Amino acid sequence: MYDIRELYQQLIIDHSKNPKNFTVLKDANRSANGDNPLCGDKVTIYLKLEDDVIQDISFQGSGCAISKASTSIMTTSLKGKTVEEFQTFFDIFHQMVTTGKTDSIVLGKLAVLSGVHQYPVRVKCATLAWHTVKNALEDGIRKIATTE
Amino acid sequence: MYDIRELYQQLIIDHSKNPKNFTVLKDANRSANGDNPLCGDKVTIYLKLEDDVIQDISFQGSGCAISKASTSIMTTSLKGKTVEEFQTFFDIFHQMVTTGKTDSIVLGKLAVLSGVHQYPVRVKCATLAWHTVKNALEDGIRKIATTE
C-alpha cells in the first residue's frame, strides 16, 4: 500500500495553493521561460542578479501542485544565494528527486519534495523551474525545455 | 505422414527431365513471356495459332520440376484445341491445382499434377505456363507475371 500523502505533503499543498513570489518582478535583469512538453505547462522565472548574487526572484506560469510548490519553495530558498551556490543546491535537489537521497540540512524545506523520486514522470514537474533558473543565469533570456 | 512422391509422381519426373516441345517454334505467330517473381523463373511460350486453333506450341525457359512438367504436359495437351477450349481447360486445371478437385476425364495426364493443391506456394509453378499461354492468345507479345 502506498499513501499518496507521502507525495502530497501539507507543505506542498499549501505552497501550491498560495505560491510565494508568484508575480512579475519589476526590476528583474534576467528571465527565462521553461516548457514541460509532457503536459504543456510553462513557467517564467524573473531574476534580479547583482554581482553573481540572486537578490530577488519570482515566477509566473501554470503547473501542477508539485511544480508550483517546488517553484515556490525554491524561490524562497534562493534569495541571497550566489550563482555557484545555486548550482550545488540544484545538484543536491536533483539527486533527491531522482534517487530519494535527501540532504535535509542543505535543502531545508525543499526536502518535502523527496517523495517525487518514486514518481519518475513527475521529476520534470519538480525540476522545471530549476532548469529555467539555471538557464536564466547562464543565458539571460532564452526558452528552454527540460530534457529529463 | 505425407509422402513427397504424391507430389513428385513418376510422370512428373519424366517430363521434367525430358520435357516435350522444349524448343523455339520457328513458325510461331504468337509468343509471350511469363515470370514467377517468387523464384525468378521464366518461361517463354511460342504458339502457332490459326483460325482460333492452336496448331502448334512450344516453350523455353527455366523452372522447377513442377513447372517444367506442367508446361511440358500442357503443350502435348493443347495441340488442336481452340482458344475457347483452352479457356475451359485452364479453368478446370486451375481448380484442380488450387482445390484438389480433379476431372481426370477432361484433364487426362494433367491429373498427375493434382498433388500440387497441397502446396500453395507451388501453385504458381504449375500455372505459370498456362497464364503465359493465355496471355499469348489474348495479347500477342507481352510480358506477364502471375498474380497468384
Next chain:
Amino acid sequence: MLKTVKNSVKNDSNFIDVEKVRRDFPLLQNHYNGRPIAFLDNAATTQKPQVVLDKLNEFYTQYNANVHRAIYHIGEQATREYEDARKKVSDFINAPDPSTIIFTRGATEAINLVAYSWGRHNLSPGDEILITEMEHHSNIIPWQLAVKDTGATLRYIPLHLPVDGTLDLQSLEVNLTNRTKLVAIVHQSNVFGTINPVKKIIKAAQSVGALVLLDSAQSVPHSKVDVQALDCDFLVFSGHKMMGPSGVGVLYAKETLLNSMEPFMGGGEMISTVSMEYSTWNDIPWKFEAGTPNIAQAIGLGAAVDYLNELNMESIHAHENELMDYASDMLKNTPRVILYGNGSKRGAIISFNVEGIHPHDLAQILDQDGIAVRAGHHCAQPIMKRLNVPATTRASFYVYNTKDEIDRLCEGIEKAINLLC
C-alpha cells in the same frame, strides 16, 4: 460522498455480460494498492483478451517463420495465417478485397504512408490539404511535413465556437474548393469523443474532387465501420486500440489509388524484379509492405478481430453508450467538474477538468486507488489551445468497463478535492 446507483453488472447492457468479458482479460485481474485495476485509458491503448495472447504464443511456438517465400511447412502456415489475418481485417471494415489492406506499425505510420506515397507525388504549390482543429498530432504533422516538401497549403476546419467538441461545418463549404486535394479528418475525436459527420463531409469533398482520409483510430475499435458505405478513399486505425498487439496498424485504401501510388519504403517483398538500375513493384498489398512484416502482430490482430466479432460490435457499442450516459450524469453531479464537449453523437470518451486541480495531480491521486486515466494534451495541442487549458483529464471506456469503475472514478475525484483544495 456521492450517491451512486449500483446496478448489478448483469444489467450494464442488454447484450454484454461484462463480468464474463472481464474474465477474458488477464491484466484486469490484477490489483494495485489493494484495489482492482480500473483501466479507463482505452483511447490510449486497450487490454488484450487471453485469445490474442494465445494466438501470439501459438505463432511463436508452432509456426514462427518468415512469410511469403518459404517452401517449408511452418513458413507456409505462417504465410497462410498472416494472409488470413488480412482477410479478417478486410471483412471487419467491409473492404472490397484483402489486397486493399496494408499492415503498418499503427495508425500513425498509415497516415505517413499516404503523406509520402500519395502526398509527395500528387501535391504542388496551390494545392490544399484540409484537416481540422480536432486532429490528433498523427494527422497534423505528416501534412505539415508534406506541405513543407511540396509547397502545398495546409488548411484547418475550425472547431465550433464556443468550443462544444464539434466542428464548425459551415466553414467546410468555404474551405472546400477545387484547390482541395485531400480532406484528412478524424472519425471520432480522441479528446471529445465526438463522432464527426464523415459521410456528409465525404460527399462534400467528392463534389470538389478531393480525396478523403479518415483517421478511424478511435472508431473502428468501438463500432461497425464500413469503408464501402462511407466511400472514403483512405482509412487508418491501430491494432493496439482494439485489443490487438502493439506494433500493428492498418491502412485501407481504394484499389485504384493503391495501384497508382508510388511505394513508400523499399526492401524485400515489395518488389517484383530488381536490377541494379531499376526495379519493378509487387502487386498490392505487398508493394507497400517492405521487409519482414510484423507477422505475429498482424496474426494477433486477426485474433482480436475474431474476438470483437464474437462479442458483436453493436453490443459493444450499446454497452459503451450506456457507460457514457452514466459517466456524463455522474461527472455532472461531481463538484468542481468541468466537462468538455457535448456533441450529440459521441463515443465513449470523456474529457474534463476539476477546478483547482491540475489534471496530472488528479491522475496521480486516482492512480493510488488503481484508477488509470489519462492527463495531458492527448496529442491534440490545437484543441487544448482552443479550450485554453494546458491539459485535460480523460476517461475512455471499452466493453470491459463497468459502472462500478465510474463510481470509483467519481469517488476518487472527491478524494482529490478533499486533499488538494
Next chain:
Amino acid sequence: MLKTVKNSVKNDSNFIDVEKVRRDFPLLQNHYNGRPIAFLDNAATTQKPQVVLDKLNEFYTQYNANVHRAIYHIGEQATREYEDARKKVSDFINAPDPSTIIFTRGATEAINLVAYSWGRHNLSPGDEILITEMEHHSNIIPWQLAVKDTGATLRYIPLHLPVDGTLDLQSLEVNLTNRTKLVAIVHQSNVFGTINPVKKIIKAAQSVGALVLLDSAQSVPHSKVDVQALDCDFLVFSGHKMMGPSGVGVLYAKETLLNSMEPFMGGGEMISTVSMEYSTWNDIPWKFEAGTPNIAQAIGLGAAVDYLNELNMESIHAHENELMDYASDMLKNTPRVILYGNGSKRGAIISFNVEGIHPHDLAQILDQDGIAVRAGHHCAQPIMKRLNVPATTRASFYVYNTKDEIDRLCEGIEKAINLLC
C-alpha cells in the same frame, strides 16, 4: 548413403551445451512428418526462447499500457521497461548512449528512415551513393528511390569475378571519390555468409568524407558488434533475426547525425510543441519514433538480448564456426553439390545448388523430412544474376543447430537426387 561423423552433441562446441539450449526453444520441440524440425533458415528469421515469450506475456498481462505520457503505474512500468530495452540494445552494440538507438519495425525500415530523413535532405545531383552488388534488396531499393527523388547517382562496388562471394575491393578505390556522400554496405552477406572488411571500408570512406551505413542484419545476431570500435555512422538490424519478436528492428546512428536529421514520420511522441502552423521536435531518440511504438516487441527484444548475453556472443560465434566448418566439409562430399562463396571470413550461412535439381524442388523434398531451408533469390537478385542462376538453396545456422541436423540435410539431398535425377 553418406558416411557421417555423429559427434555426441555435448562436443559440438567448447562452450555451448546445445541440447540444453534447444530446450529453451518451444518450437524446436515439435515434430513434422515424424521427424524433429531442423530449422536451418536462420538468416530469414530465428526461433524464440521461452524467456522472450514469457516477457511478452508479462508485458501484456502485467503492465500493458501506452508509454511516455501515462501518470498511472502500469504506464510508468511500461515506459521503464521500454526504455530499459533501449538501454540493453545500446549496450549490446556498445553504443555511446541509448538515445542513439531508434526502434523501427526492422532493418528495412531503419534503412528507409535514413534514406528519407538523411537522404532526401542531403543528396543533390552530382552526389553519389555507393553500395555493393552483394546487398539485400532492403539496402538497394531505398537508395534507388532516393536517387530518383534527389537526382543523385547510385553506384555499385562489384563482386569479385569469378564470383567467390567477396567484393572487388580494388574497385572501391576507383568508386570512392569526394562525390561519394554515403557508403551503404552489408556487414555479413545473407547469401554467401561473407563478412565484409567493413572497418577498412569505413576508413576509406572517411578519408573522402563519406558517411557509412552498415546493414548488420546478419552480423549483430551472431557475433559481438561494437559500433564505437567500427566508427560507423549508421547501423541497422532486425530483432526477429536475433531471437526477438517480429516487428521490431533498430537504427543506430551517431548522435550528431540524429540531431541534425529531419524527422521521418510525424505523429504523437516525436513532437515537442505543435501549433497549427508549425511544430518543434522532441529530443532523440523519440524524434524518430512517431506514434505508439512497437512496445511489447521492443521489450521482447530486450529479453532476447539478455538471453544472447547469457549464452555469450563469443561462444555462439564459436559454435556456429564449428557448424560451418562441418557443413562445408559435408556438403563438399555430397554428390552434385555446387557451393557458392568461399570468402575466408564467413558467418554461418551456406548457399549451394544441386546439379539437375531446382532449389525449390530440393527445399520441398527436404521439408518432408522436417528440414527447413530456404530456396530462392534471397532478396538479392543482383547476386543471382552474377552467379547466373535463378535461385540457390541456403542453409543458415544458429546457436541451437547441431551437426546431426547437417547430417540430415546431406542425407536429404541424396534422397532428392535419388528421386529426381
